[in-house]
Amino acid sequence: MMEVKPVVLTGKHVRLEPMTEAHVPGLAQIGIGHDFWKYMLYGDMNTENDMRTWVKDILARTADVPFVVIHLESGRVAGATRYLNIMPHDRGLEIGGTWYGPEFQRTAVNTECKYLLLGHAFETLGAIRVQLKTDSRNERSQKAMERIGAKKEGVLRNHMILQGGYFRHSVFYSVIDTEWPEVRKNLEEMMVKYKTY
Numbered sequence: 001m002m003e004v005k006p007v008v009l010t011g012k013h014v015r016l017e018p019m020t021e022a023h024v025p026g027l028a029q030i031g032i033g034h035d036f037w038k039y040m041l042y043g044d045m046n047t048e049n050d051m052r053t054w055v056k057d058i059l060a061r062t063a064d065v066p067f068v069v070i071h072l073e074s075g076r077v078a079g080a081t082r083y084l085n086i087m088p089h090d091r092g093l094e095i096g097g098t099w100y101g102p103e104f105q106r107t108a109v110n111t112e113c114k115y116l117l118l119g120h121a122f123e124t125l126g127a128i129r130v131q132l133k134t135d136s137r138n139e140r141s142q143k144a145m146e147r148i149g150a151k152k153e154g155v156l157r158n159h160m161i162l163q164g165g166y167f168r169h170s171v172f173y174s175v176i177d178t179e180w181p182e183v184r185k186n187l188e189e190m191m192v193k194y195k196t197y
Contacts, residue, residue, distance in 0.1 A: 002091045004093060004125060005065070013072055013191075013194065014078065016067040016113060016116055018066070018067065019055065019059065020068075021059070027055065028045075028047075030077060030079065032047060034099075040135075040162075042054050058082065063084070065083040066081075067082060078100055078109050079104060081096070083095060084097060085131070090129075092128065092129040094130070094132065095117050108194030112194075115191065118180065118183065118184070128177045129174055132145050133173070134173075135168050135170065136155060148186060151175070153172045154171075156172065
């Protein structure tokens with residue numbers, strides 16, 4: 001049986017640490033006022049108080065394991081991600097709720113975060129399946145999942161109702177244990193390109 005607990009995961013560019021309310025100011029600094037929130041369940045984040053409410057909601061989800069992403073070179077908060085939809089008996093989980101401040105997008109940050117999270121899931125936790133999902137309108141996110149080697153499984157139509165009543169179609173991707181060695185190699189090759197920011 002797979003047991004998922006809070007953990008610190010450290011790479012060359014980022015450190016993933018368990019989310020706490022102490023992270024709110026850093027998350028607010030890089031997260032409020034951006035349009036990527038329209039693809040997520042939480043609605044717009046326009047103030048630090050919005051971010052505090054979001055963090056409290058995420059921390060109340062005791063079945064999830066949320067992380068804050070710290071950019072090591074600058075020491076700044078870069079974004080957030082988490083393990084969710086954890087199925088211990090079936091040895092599966094999802095990596096999701098992921099977002100980064102614009103200055104950390106299209107850098108090594110997301111690549112290394114996925115490398116650390118997938119590596120921990122498959123190599124330490126013994127997962128046999130890791131899934132990812134995104135709004136069908138979010139083509140950038142879909143391309144990012146495909147670039148790391150995740151396989152597109154399909155679309156769940158009218159899967160979620162977002163703030164404002166929008167019916168979101170969700171595109172699902174996955175990596176399974178037998179694919180992880182190739183995905184790991186692909187991610188390692190991608191990270192070689194990110195010597196500097």
